[in-house]
Amino acid sequence: AGGQYRLFHRADLIDLLHWAARRAGVRVLLLQKVREVVPGPEPLVRLASGAELCADLVVGADGLHSVLRQALNGDEEPFFTGQVAWRAVIDNPTERRDDVTLHMAPHRHLVTYPLRQGRQLNIVAVQERAAWVGEDWRQQDDPEALRAAFADFAPDVRALLDRIETVHLWGLFRHRIAPVWHREGVALLGDALHPTLPFLAQGANMALEDGWVLAEALGRAEAIEPGLAEYRARREARVARVVRAASGNARKYHLAFPPLRWAARTGLRMAGRVAPGMMLRSFDWLYGVDVTEGSAARSRK
Ligand SMILES: Cc1cc2nc3c(=O)[nH]c(=O)nc-3n(C[C@H](O)[C@H](O)[C@H](O)COP(=O)(O)OP(=O)(O)OC[C@H]3O[C@@H](n4cnc5c(N)ncnc54)[C@H](O)[C@@H]3O)c2cc1C
Structure with a gap:
């Protein structure tokens, strides 16, 4: 926006979306796990609780391990890129309020940016390694492992790493963009459709863009199916280019x-x-x- 990044804590962005959805009259059901989605003229959602829900359209925005992606595209084996990302948030000890910094070294890079009006600092540190790590938000690691991997970085970087108490570790996998985007009464968006490596910081942005374009295309179309076809036509080239560029950055950042x-x-x-x-x-x-x-x-x- 105007040449500026907008830096959000994920929880704040979700709160904002939640607030806007409720204000628009959306009913939100929390703690419901979707077990199955059945496309059709009256698409059906089966919950783990056994309950079934019907809707005119079911949108699968259920992320990397999407139930709907699997229903539309079958099982797929992602490809481990040989890279892992540590992610941590610390209280910001610096004066920095709104700038993103990138530190590079052979086979590693580290990005920091302030969150919540500069009160916190987000740290994402990426390392190439052969050992496989799962693709899961919840996996924690020992902060010492992160400090050891970046021990030769500048003292100011090391000082930030010293402050980390809790860190998550995430294996970076390449997935292809789902060949099937939609079928009768169902559609995919966000990571469920086009998971990307984080090296262009565009995954959440693309999911938001998808949501906007999908709503707009459906609002203009006379029926759901042509609306879904327009959604795909408007998004396909852009998401493919972003995913390609993010994969390209993975190579550039780590030139050895x-x-x-x-x-x-x-x-x-x-x-x-x-x-x-x-x-x-x-x-x-x-x-x-x-x-x-x-x-x-x-x-x-
Ligand atoms: C290390 C790292 C750094 C990143 N940095 C950035 C960045 O700086 N900028 C950016 O734009 N993007 C970034 N991303 C990418 C971004 O996090 C994702 O692209 C984004 O979260 C995708 O949004 P989504 O809504 O499609 O999926 P998700 O955020 O994964 O949301 C999916 C939701 O569906 C729920 N769900 C899943 N399965 C079920 C089920 N069966 N039943 C019910 N609910 C279910 C999940 O609990 C979750 O709440 C980063 C990613 C990583 C790994």
């Missing part, structure tokens, strides 16, 4: 061969010095798109 590292870093510095703004312009395709823009223009008419 010194001349390549030098070239990559010099390239970034040169781009900034010779033509300020060029770096950002090369991301115009990403940050220059606002899926809400057309709707604002339409609603002004």
Whole structure:
């Protein structure tokens, strides 16, 4: 937005979405596990409790291990990228309020950014390794393992790592974009549809964009099926490009061969010095798109 990142704590974003959904009259059922989704003219959701729910349309926004993705696309084996990500939040000991920093070294990189008006600092540290780690939000690790992996980083980075008490470890897997996006009365969005590596920080953003475009396409269409077809047509090229670019960044951040590292870093510095703004312009395709823009223009008419 205006060349600025908006940095959200995940819990705050979910609270905001929850508040907006309730205000729009949505009924929210918490602690319900979906066991099965059956597409059809009256799609059916079966809950683990045994209850069954019917709706005109069921949207599977159920993340990486989506029940609906599996129903539409069958079982798939993701591919372990050989990278793991530690994630931790600490009280922010610095004066930084709104900037993102990226530290790179062969086979590792570390990103930090402030959250909650700068009161906290989010740390994401990525390392290449052969050992397989599960793809699960809840898996914790010993903070000492993270400190050891980044022991040769700058003292200010190490000082941040020293403050970590609780850290989660997440294996990074590559999944393909689901070939089947929708079927009678059901549709996928977000990570359930196009899981991405986190190296462009776009996963949650794409899920929000999907939701907007899906709602808009359905609102304009005369029936659900053409609405779903328009949703796919408007989103397909963009999500494919984002997922590809995020995978490309995985390689760039970790270049190990010194001349390549030098070239990559010099390239970034040169781009900034010779033509300020060029770096950002090369991301115009990403940050220059606002899926809400057309709707604002339409609603002004
Ligand atoms: C290390 C890391 C860093 C990241 N950094 C960023 C970033 O900076 N910016 C960004 O935009 N994205 C980032 N992402 C990606 C982002 O977290 C995801 O892309 C985003 O959360 C996807 O949203 P979603 O709603 O599709 O899925 P999720 O956020 O995974 O939500 C799915 C929901 O469905 C629920 N669910 C699943 N199965 C069932 C079931 N059977 N029954 C009922 N409920 C179910 C889950 O409990 C969950 O609440 C990062 C990811 C990782 C791993």
